[in-house]
């Protein structure tokens with residue numbers, strides 16, 4: 001019986017390692033960092049009321065908080081839900097957009113941004129690769145703007161349930 005438990009334990013460990021590697025590879029293929037769990041002193045966070053706007057990118061956004069680290073504003077995005085194992089791609093892109101907007105509007109490039117979930121906080125590096133990934137995504141979105149028909153890109157019924165275009169959308173779930 002002990003040997004059986006031992007074999008099962010080894011199998012579970014190998015399975016966990018495989019899934020961890022698989023998840024990490026998929027994220028790397030998408031150019032997205034996994035993020036690093038950090039402890040953050042929230043007393044240093046300043047509520048941000050000012051939207052950031054860049055006319056060249058035609059992009060606007062308002063980080064929930066900014067924290068000054070050595071004279072550089074670091075964006076903080078607060079999510080009310082519990083943290084996934086690694087931040088959702090949509091949350092990472094949103095944070096990257098804030099980093100880029102800060103760089104463009106202040107001339108100071110944040111080396112990272114922060115996503116704060118209700119139970120965990122992640123630091124996400126804003127690398128050159130991340131910026132390129134974001135710019136590619138924006139270009140793709142701009143190209144889609146010109147199309148009259150754009151297919152739904154997800155199977156998330158909850159997302160459709162909260163969508164402002166729901167009543168007019170023929171592809172709603």
Ligand code: SF4
Nearest residue numbers: 152160163166169172
């Ligand atoms: S309702 Fe339509 S536009 Fe809104 S999220 Fe769903 S598919 Fe997208």
